[in-house]
Every structure is written in C-alpha cells, then in structure tokens.
Amino acid sequence: MPISTESPAEDQPEADSGQVAIWAEVLYLINLLVIPGLGFVLLYWLYRRNIDQAAPLDKAHLQQTLSGSIWAGVLLVLVNLLILLLGGYQGVNTWVILITYFTLCHASLVLFGAYGLAKAMSGLCWRYPLVGKPLPEGCPQKQVSL
Template sequence: MSPSADDPPFPECPDPPGQTLAVIAEVLYLMNLLLLPGFAFLILLGLYFKEGGAPQLARCHLRQTVAASLWAVALLGAANGLILLLGGYAMPATWVVVILYFTVCHSTLVLLGVLGLAKAMAGRTFIYPVVGRRCDG
C-alpha cells in the first residue's frame, strides 16, 4: 500500500516520559550560563528538588545540569581567586585569566549544554564528561 499525500513522511512517535522536563532543565542550564546567571540556577535548583519522582530521563538531565552548574560556579570562583592571587583586578594579568576562563571553561560548559539540550530534545540521556554525575536507572 502506498502512502497518500496526507500521510506524514514519518510516523508519529510519542515523546518519552520526562522529555519536556529534561529539555527545560537543559534550557535553564544554558540560561544560567548565558542570559540570567543566578536566577535561572535558582529555578533549576527548585526543579531539581521538586521533581524527585520524575521519570528517569528528566532526573538524569536535572542531575547533570545541576552538577555542571555547580562546577561552573567553582570554576568561576577559581578564576576570581587566581585573579586576586596575581595582584587583583587592576593588574594586566587579570585579562589573561579572564580570556582563558571564557575561552576554555565557559565555552566548554556552553557547548556541553548545547549537546545536552540536543540529547534531551531527542529523548536520550546525557552524562556531561568530567563534570557530570552518573544516571542510575
């Protein structure tokens, strides 16, 4: 039987349980890094603690994004500590540290967030390399 013109090219697949919450978690993670630092993290933390009974996909993405956000805070704190050790914010070395931080740390965390968002939109789990936590089934 040949498909008619009204049939979609691919059959509809239902979204996996927890996919919407997984996407929201990844979007909040990226918003925390790029648009609304702190505010988006508080919303993400609220979801993390509120959605303990969420499906495994959502729990995994929530766990990953909270862990990566905490690492982002730690790395930013380390960069600030290094700036203070090098003589404070008035020193030329400050810009070296700032540029290195944004080039290496911040951009890596953003790219991992984009990859996590793509996986969430595909309905798949994702463990952030190095900074992520295991997703136990």
C-alpha cells in the same frame, strides 16, 4: 482506531517524559548565558520539585545540569581568586586569565549544555564530561553501531 484497555508498560516513558529534561537543559543555559543567579535558582527549584518522581531521562538531565551549574560557579570563584592572588583586577594577568577562562571553561560548559539540550529533545540521556554524575538505571542512550 480501537481503544486499548491495556495499561501501559512500566518501562515505557510517560507522554510528558522529557519535558523536565528539556527545561533543565534550558535553565542550565539560561544560568550560564542570560541570567546567572536567577537561572540557577529556577534550575534548583525544578530539581527539588521533580527529582523524586522523575523518569530516568528527566532524572539524568536534572542531575547533570545541577552538577554542571555548581561546577560553573566553583570555576568562576576559582578564577576570581586566581586574579586576586596574581595582582587584582588592575594586574597585567587579569585579561589573560579571563580570556583563557571564557575560551576554555565557560565555552565548554555552554557547549555541554547545548549538546545536552539536543539529547534531551531527542529523548536520550547524556553524561557531562568531567563534571557529570553517573547516569541513573534505565536511562535511554543511543547505541553507536560501526
């Protein structure tokens, strides 16, 4: 196979493009499911380390996961405040609030993360519903044809 002396096109992603996106989604899921505090710290470190020179795909997933993690933390604080306002952890409403939160909010955020991971592994951008930031310019998205 002949070796090409042409430089790669500027709009083509680098060979390792997408790895940061995958790691962002993995750390987002680790933050929600395995090690909540440490997962966020690692995700924030990855964000700060890569956001300035990131390809559009990586930048999109970094922004989405950081935004989703912050919203997950805000929702968790709000749920705890609601429990405290309605009688504390010994109150009768505690289990109703917790089950509702984990069934609707937490499960939805985990589902967004799993779908985002699948998109990152496919080399595509995806915006988290409600909590996601707008996608950056040049972000690859699959066009749906009917």
